[in-house]
Amino acid sequence: MELAEIGIKFALVAIIFGISLVVAMYSTYAERKIAAFFQDRVGPNRAGPFGILQPLADGAKMFLKEEIIPTNATPFLFIVGPSLAILTACIASAVIPWGQNVVIAGRTIPLQVTDINVGILYIFGVVSLGVYGVMIGGWASNNKYSLLGAIRAASQNISYEISMGLSIIALLLVTGTLSLGEIAQQQHGWHWNVIYQPVGFLLFLICSFAETNRTPFDLPECETELVGGYHTEYSSMKLGFYLFAEYINMFISSAVMVTLYWGSYNYPGMDYMNELLGATWGPLFGFAVMFTKVLLFIFFFMWVRWTIPRFRYDQLMDLGWKVLIPLAIANIVVTGIWITFFS
Amino acid sequence: MESLSNKKKVLEVKPLNFWERAYLPAIAKGLSITMGHFFKKPVTIQYPEQKREFSENYRGLHSLKRDENGKERCTACGLCALSCPAEAITMTAAERQKGEEHLYREEKYAAVYEINMLRCIFCGLCEEACPKEAIYLDGDIVQSDYLRKDFIYGKDKLVEAPLNQ
Numbered sequence: 001m002e003l004a005e006i007g008i009k010f011a012l013v014a015i016i017f018g019i020s021l022v023v024a025m026y027s028t029y030a031e032r033k034i035a036a037f038f039q040d041r042v043g044p045n046r047a048g049p050f051g052i053l054q055p056l057a058d059g060a061k062m063f064l065k066e067e068i069i070p071t072n073a074t075p076f077l078f079i080v081g082p083s084l085a086i087l088t089a090c091i092a093s094a095v096i097p098w099g100q101n102v103v104i105a106g107r108t109i110p111l112q113v114t115d116i117n118v119g120i121l122y123i124f125g126v127v128s129l130g131v132y133g134v135m136i137g138g139w140a141s142n143n144k145y146s147l148l149g150a151i152r153a154a155s156q157n158i159s160y161e162i163s164m165g166l167s168i169i170a171l172l173l174v175t176g177t178l179s180l181g182e183i184a185q186q187q188h189g190w191h192w193n194v195i196y197q198p199v200g201f202l203l204f205l206i207c208s209f210a211e212t213n214r215t216p217f218d219l220p221e222c223e224t225e226l227v228g229g230y231h232t233e234y235s236s237m238k239l240g241f242y243l244f245a246e247y248i249n250m251f252i253s254s255a256v257m258v259t260l261y262w263g264s265y266n267y268p269g270m271d272y273m274n275e276l277l278g279a280t281w282g283p284l285f286g287f288a289v290m291f292t293k294v295l296l297f298i299f300f301f302m303w304v305r306w307t308i309p310r311f312r313y314d315q316l317m318d319l320g321w322k323v324l325i326p327l328a329i330a331n332i333v334v335t336g337i338w339i340t341f342f343s
Numbered sequence: 344m345e346s347l348s349n350k351k352k353v354l355e356v357k358p359l360n361f362w363e364r365a366y367l368p369a370i371a372k373g374l375s376i377t378m379g380h381f382f383k384k385p386v387t388i389q390y391p392e393q394k395r396e397f398s399e400n401y402r403g404l405h406s407l408k409r410d411e412n413g414k415e416r417c418t419a420c421g422l423c424a425l426s427c428p429a430e431a432i433t434m435t436a437a438e439r440q441k442g443e444e445h446l447y448r449e450e451k452y453a454a455v456y457e458i459n460m461l462r463c464i465f466c467g468l469c470e471e472a473c474p475k476e477a478i479y480l481d482g483d484i485v486q487s488d489y490l491r492k493d494f495i496y497g498k499d500k501l502v503e504a505p506l507n508q
Contacts (some may be wrong), residue, residue: 042387140425307377308370 005105013113014125016093023298024247031302038306062240070233072142072270081137082234082241088130089248095119096255097184099265099287103279107304111287117179120168124161124254127211128251131157134213137242138230145252149229152313153220156210159320160217165209166328167200170335171260179299184264192263199331201261203324208253210320213246213307219313254297262297265290277279354356402465405458405496406503410448413506416477419453423469423478431462432469448475456501460485460494 029044029052036043046053069075099111116122137149167262174196175183187193194201210217221229228234231242258264265286267273274282311319362368389397397403408416419436437454439447446452469478488494 034381035386037381039385040380040386042385042389045389303374303377304370307373 008107008109009113012109012111013094016098017090019088019095020248020251023251023295024244025059027247027250027298028057028058028243030298031305034299035306038303059240062237065236067238068233068235070142073233074140076103076143077136078233079139079238081133081135081140082238082245083133083255084136085130085133086131086241086248088126089245089252091121092126092249092252093192093255095122095180096252096259097181097264100283102276102283110181111283115179115181117177118171119183120178120260122179124165124168127253127281128157128161130211130245133242133245134230136164137234138289141230141233143233145226145228146230146232149220149222149226149232152222152226153213153230156213156217156219156316156320159292159317160207160210160324163203163210163320163324163328166325166332167203167207168260170200170328170331171197171204173332173335173339180259182267184259187263187266188241189266190263190268192266194261196261197261197331198333199327200335201257203331204257204261204330208257209301209304210316212253212301213250214250215303216308216311217316218310220310222310250295250298250301254301255290257297258293262293263284346388359479402467402470402480403484404460405463405469405478405480405501406482407456407498408477408479409503409506412445414444414446414448415452416448416475417453417503418449418451418475418477419456420451422472422474426472427463427466428466428468429442429460429462429464431464433457453498456498458496458501461491461497 003244032054033043033051035041044054047053047057069078093112095116097110097112097115102109102111134153135150137144138148140151141147171193172178174193177183177186183193209215213220219229220226221231223229226232231239234242265283267286267289270282270286273285276282277285348410408417419434421434421436424430424432424434432453434453435455436451439450439452464477465480470480485494
């Protein structure tokens with residue numbers, strides 16, 4: 001690989017990293033603003049016009065707060081927990097295709113950091129690593145509420161990863177590949193996978209709510225029962241990392257859902273637009289389309305959060321094991337029959 | 344046995360049907376309700392910039408009134424302090440000296456007049472007790488402050504501004 005290519009890859013990594021951080025930062029602002037609108041309020045509006053400097057103020061506050069490590073906590077693991085959470089949240093974006101190849105100054109640049117042929121498995125691996133951050137943090141705090149939150153997070157993620165994986169198998173029967181880049185290409189125009197896999201998408205959606213610990217499934221940080229859940233003992237920027245990781249996870253899982261089911265960067269009439277805009281701006285427009293879809297999904301995450309109350313723990317387990325897994329298996333069977341006889 | 348009022352209503356406990364057990368229609372309904380609120384105008388009154396309008400008979404901060412010539416009406420009779428259920432009012436009376444006729448209406452006036460705003464319950468009994476129509480609760484709300492002593496309002500804060508200024 002020549003030097004220029006390496007430079008371009010690094011630039012791409014930096015840009016994606018920056019975008020996911022900025023999106024996560026402004027997700028916190030959007031969450032508060034959207035929550036306010038759903039509740040007929042105004043929301044944060046004091047820091048800058050419409051309060052758009054609020055995330056910066058929050059960040060400054062987080063950095064300036066006192067660092068507290070409890071006496072009975074395990075200091076090393078206590079710091080490893082949030083670091084691992086934010087690390088795993090950040091590296092999942094490496095395999096997501098953000099657009100078609102862009103031609104800039106005669107050089108073709110893929111808008112995907114790396115198109116490994118087991119992209120989906122990579123995402124699964126990273127997502128299941130994510131729960132270690134929560135587990136280690138909750139365990140190292142040496143606090144019963146933190147521990148309970150961590151145990152809940154672990155058992156919830158294990159339960160929902162199964163049905164998530166099963167819902168993906170049905171998708172793989174349709175696409176025939178594990179590479180996210182190829183899956184994105186296959187959905188050219190309006191051939192989005194959600195048309196062929198509506199049940200699979202629904203399962204994947206529910207499971208990604210559970211995996212990101214978002215509201216109907218936010219039992220690991222259930223305030224009414226567990227004080228703060230796994231991050232009860234955390235303060236300052238270590239707490240900030242946990243909260244930040246949740247928003248990055250939300251961004252990444254939105255991007256994964258868009259890539260797998262909602263046509264990635266594809267949109268009806270994209271061939272015409274690509275001819276019209278040329279080889280540079282056409283794919284970038286596709287990126288804008290994908291980004292809009294991702295933002296809509298983030299909005300959906302927040303919309304659900306401010307609508308649906310949290311599950312009871314046994315209901316959560318019932319839903320995971322008794323409803324979603326049988327449904328996912330039925331989905332696989334039906335998809336398999338359909339593939340065998342009709343295509 | 345028939346009930347006396349005949350208002351008893353026997354409710355049937357019906358098992359949930361398939362769609363009710365699937366929750367998804369209910370969730371969609373809930374989402375549409377919250378989306379309805381999303382586009383509603385917020386009910387917030389942004390306080391320091393906007394203020395809620397007070398009603399005509401709102402009882403706010405006290406003011407000690409002057410008469411039509413700009414003289415203080417209060418004669419330090421002490422009826423307001425006596426009527427005050429929260430014992431928030433204290434005063435010290437003084438005799439009007441020669442040359443002070445343009446300041447005080449009667450021969451006696453309040454040299455010190457203090458209301459503790461932390462004790463005051465804004466009931467308006469001082470207003471009703473006053474024979475000289477000298478005190479009215481027609482002001483704004485009491486401003487916040489840091490120290491308890493700053494909530495004891497003296498004449499500097501209570502007396503109306505002089506007429507020709």
